[in-house]
Amino acid sequence: MRLLLVEDEKRMAQALCEILHQEKYDVDHFADGLEGLLALETNTYDLAILDVMLPHKNGFQIAREARKKGVRTPILMLTAKSELDDKVTGLDCGADDYLTKPFMTRELLARLRALSRRNINTPDGALTFGDVSLSKETSLLRCGENSVRLSEKELRILEYLIANQGQILSREQLAVKIWGYNSDTEYNNVEVYMSFVRKKLSFVGAKTEIKAVRGIGYELREGHV
Numbered sequence: 001m002r003l004l005l006v007e008d009e010k011r012m013a014q015a016l017c018e019i020l021h022q023e024k025y026d027v028d029h030f031a032d033g034l035e036g037l038l039a040l041e042t043n044t045y046d047l048a049i050l051d052v053m054l055p056h057k058n059g060f061q062i063a064r065e066a067r068k069k070g071v072r073t074p075i076l077m078l079t080a081k082s083e084l085d086d087k088v089t090g091l092d093c094g095a096d097d098y099l100t101k102p103f104m105t106r107e108l109l110a111r112l113r114a115l116s117r118r119n120i121n122t123p124d125g126a127l128t129f130g131d132v133s134l135s136k137e138t139s140l141l142r143c144g145e146n147s148v149r150l151s152e153k154e155l156r157i158l159e160y161l162i163a164n165q166g167q168i169l170s171r172e173q174l175a176v177k178i179w180g181y182n183s184d185t186e187y188n189n190v191e192v193y194m195s196f197v198r199k200k201l202s203f204v205g206a207k208t209e210i211k212a213v214r215g216i217g218y219e220l221r222e223g224h225v
């Protein structure tokens with residue numbers, strides 16, 4: 001689970017990073033509002049935690065601008081008690097939930113779990129698109145009677161494509177999503193893994209296909225019947 005944390009108070013950020021790592025979240029932290037916005041706009045995070053008062057751009061602006069660009073990552077806002085109208089403004093700007101500082105760790109973790117569940121499109125946690133379904137629990141890709149197991153990266157790639165259906169995802173977005181913001185992954189890797197996923201789609205006889213859009217990126221299509 002990839003999480004973006006934008007928080008400028010050093011001690012708070014350190015404490016949050018530690019807690020989130022313990023809970024197995026893969027955290028990218030930024031202390032600057034503008035850097036936070038650029039990271040969020042990569043649309044590669046499963047969750048985002050935004051502080052309100054930040055240098056260069058506040059949390060509300062970040063949420064509003066990211067939503068305008070079609071970013072659907074669930075956003076949890078951290079607000080100070082004194083900022084009374086923040087709750088309203090925060091929800092208004094496209095944030096999904098808010099938490100008042102100071103807060104209990106378990107309260108934060110409960111909110112994050114609730115937000116991450118919103119991303120899953122069927123009750124049993126299977127993702128569906130066109131004629132295929134994908135189980136995150138078993139890593140099985142199914143089409144009718146056929147199924148095949150995906151590797152961890154193949155699973156994450158297909159999951160990401162399904163979550164962003166109808167959009168073209170760039171190689172950069174895919175590289176950041178699968179290998180992380182600071183990795184030196186060559187974009188070739190994206191192509192290699194994309195071909196693995198395609199082979200598995202054709203192995204199960206799916207009409208669903210990954211279309212390469214020249215010079216832009218990849219898009220999941222239902223294919224021709």
Ligand code: CA
Pocket residue numbers: 007008009051052053054
């Ligand atoms: Ca702050």
